[in-house]
Amino acid sequence: MDVKTLCLGVLKLGDATGYEIKKQFEEGPFAYFNQAGFGSIYPALNALLNDGMVTCRDERQQGRPDKKVYRLTAAGEAALTAALHGRPALDKLRSDTIFMLFFAEMLDETHLRATYDGYLSYFRSCFEHVRSLDNTGITPGRLFVRDLGAEFYETMATYLAEHRERFFAELDAHQKAESTAKTGTGMGTGR
Amino acid sequence: MDVKTLCLGVLKLGDATGYEIKKQFEEGPFAYFNQAGFGSIYPALNALLNDGMVTCRDERQQGRPDKKVYRLTAAGEAALTAALHGRPALDKLRSDTIFMLFFAEMLDETHLRATYDGYLSYFRSCFEHVRSLDNTGITPGRLFVRDLGAEFYETMATYLAEHRERFFAELDAHQKAESTAKTGTGMGTGR
DNA sequence: TTATAATATATTGGTTCGATATATCTAAAG
DNA sequence: CTTTAGATATATCGAACCAATATATTATAA
Numbered sequence: 001m002d003v004k005t006l007c008l009g010v011l012k013l014g015d016a017t018g019y020e021i022k023k024q025f026e027e028g029p030f031a032y033f034n035q036a037g038f039g040s041i042y043p044a045l046n047a048l049l050n051d052g053m054v055t056c057r058d059e060r061q062q063g064r065p066d067k068k069v070y071r072l073t074a075a076g077e078a079a080l081t082a083a084l085h086g087r088p089a090l091d092k093l094r095s096d097t098i099f100m101l102f103f104a105e106m107l108d109e110t111h112l113r114a115t116y117d118g119y120l121s122y123f124r125s126c127f128e129h130v131r132s133l134d135n136t137g138i139t140p141g142r143l144f145v146r147d148l149g150a151e152f153y154e155t156m157a158t159y160l161a162e163h164r165e166r167f168f169a170e171l172d173a174h175q176k177a178e179s180t181a182k183t184g185t186g187m188g189t190g191r
Numbered sequence: 192m193d194v195k196t197l198c199l200g201v202l203k204l205g206d207a208t209g210y211e212i213k214k215q216f217e218e219g220p221f222a223y224f225n226q227a228g229f230g231s232i233y234p235a236l237n238a239l240l241n242d243g244m245v246t247c248r249d250e251r252q253q254g255r256p257d258k259k260v261y262r263l264t265a266a267g268e269a270a271l272t273a274a275l276h277g278r279p280a281l282d283k284l285r286s287d288t289i290f291m292l293f294f295a296e297m298l299d300e301t302h303l304r305a306t307y308d309g310y311l312s313y314f315r316s317c318f319e320h321v322r323s324l325d326n327t328g329i330t331p332g333r334l335f336v337r338d339l340g341a342e343f344y345e346t347m348a349t350y351l352a353e354h355r356e357r358f359f360a361e362l363d364a365h366q367k368a369e370s371t372a373k374t375g376t377g378m379g380t381g382r
Numbered sequence: 383t384t385a386t387a388a389t390a391t392a393t394t395g396g397t398t399c400g401a402t403a404t405a406t407c408t409a410a411a412g
Numbered sequence: 413c414t415t416t417a418g419a420t421a422t423a424t425c426g427a428a429c430c431a432a433t434a435t436a437t438t439a440t441a442a
Contacts, residue, residue, distance in 0.1 A: 104332030141295030
């Protein structure tokens with residue numbers, strides 16, 4: 001799914017500006033599962049406009065800068081449908097945090113704890129957010145994705161909370177065993 | 192975490208060729224959480240070599256093409272440590288499948304079921320794979336990441352398996368309600 | 383004998399990301 | 413009351429990245 005298709009998907013939910021599309025990937029229903037920045041969205045919208053997949057109308061506003069509101073065309077909806085019927089690529093995740101936790105032994109404890117706790121509170125707030133949403137009148141597909149997300153956030157938060165103390169304890173034990181092995185006798189004065 | 196840092200991380204586990212580094216992102220301990228292709232890895236290794244972060248030795252082999260085996264230097268390890276002490280970026284996931292499930296109403300049932308079942312068996316095989324690994328002698332960080340992964344895979348597989356029938360039933364009901372609403376009386380002959 | 387898969391390196395073109403620039407208004411802090 | 417910060421809004425540039433492809437050899441399977 002390239003950014004053009006993602007934009008078509010957002011516009012399927014209703015007319016939007018580039019700015020509003022970006023917000024959908026930050027706070028809206030696509031958050032966490034898909035994302036795109038301005039540097040991809042604005043060129044994508046121009047290309048879609050050029051190909052007749054969307055229309056654009058200018059809207060002047062009181063005070064705030066002018067908007068360009070985009071709307072899906074029939075051709076755009078057809079293109080979205082076609083893209084949705086292709087083979088999905090495998091999920092692609094890039095997690096700096098998990099990369100850091102993998103190398104936990106190389107981190108100083110302050111940084112490690114801050115990273116760990118930041119990850120935990122991130123998933124907690126994701127879960128709280130999804131739980132706070134109103135599910136009435138939502139389509140089955142959107143509801144399913146929302147519930148799957150909630151399940152995922154909760155699992156991560158719970159796991160991180162429950163394994164916190166054990167993880168740090170095991171790291172500590174491992175660190176001590178390492179330094180003991182280095183000094184040889186276990187009676188070393190350190191360094 | 193750019194690809195250069197990811198390569199340093201892989202090389203921290205032991206000497207490797209570009210080809211072997213790629214495999215680490217496909218089957219190895221970094222699978223699912225991080226990934227990189229040849230188009231990023233080979234240029235990254237050249238840059239790291241240029242900056243003295245790695246050394247490279249040529250190895251001729253019987254039959255197979257020659258290898259270039261890379262090894263982390265002290266400077267490389269220092270750079271890795273520094274990168275691990277930065278602020279982690281938020282997780283970035285791109286899931287075509289979840290995007291498709293979100294728009295389930297727009298998909299024909301065959302495609303939807305194939306996509307759903309493909310996703311389920313993907314997580315099942317991920318879980319089986321992690322479960323089959325030997326955990327003896329592993330560092331606490333690696334073990335933690337492995338267990339977190341297993342928990343995640345299992346959660347996804349279980350959720351998808353348990354909600355399968357209900358999801359398709361609700362979609363069906365929704366589809367019928369839609370077509371009834373369109374024809375107005377509920378006695379429409381279709382079209 | 384032919385095709386497929388695995389090992390191994392490398393490049394190219396297109397896509398995408400992060401940072402930055404510009405501009406206006408609102409709300410909060412001083 | 414004035415400055416600062418934050419939200420709204422569009423846009424672009426260069427760097428980074430990815431998917432596909434090219435090349436070459438060997439082993440295995442059909």
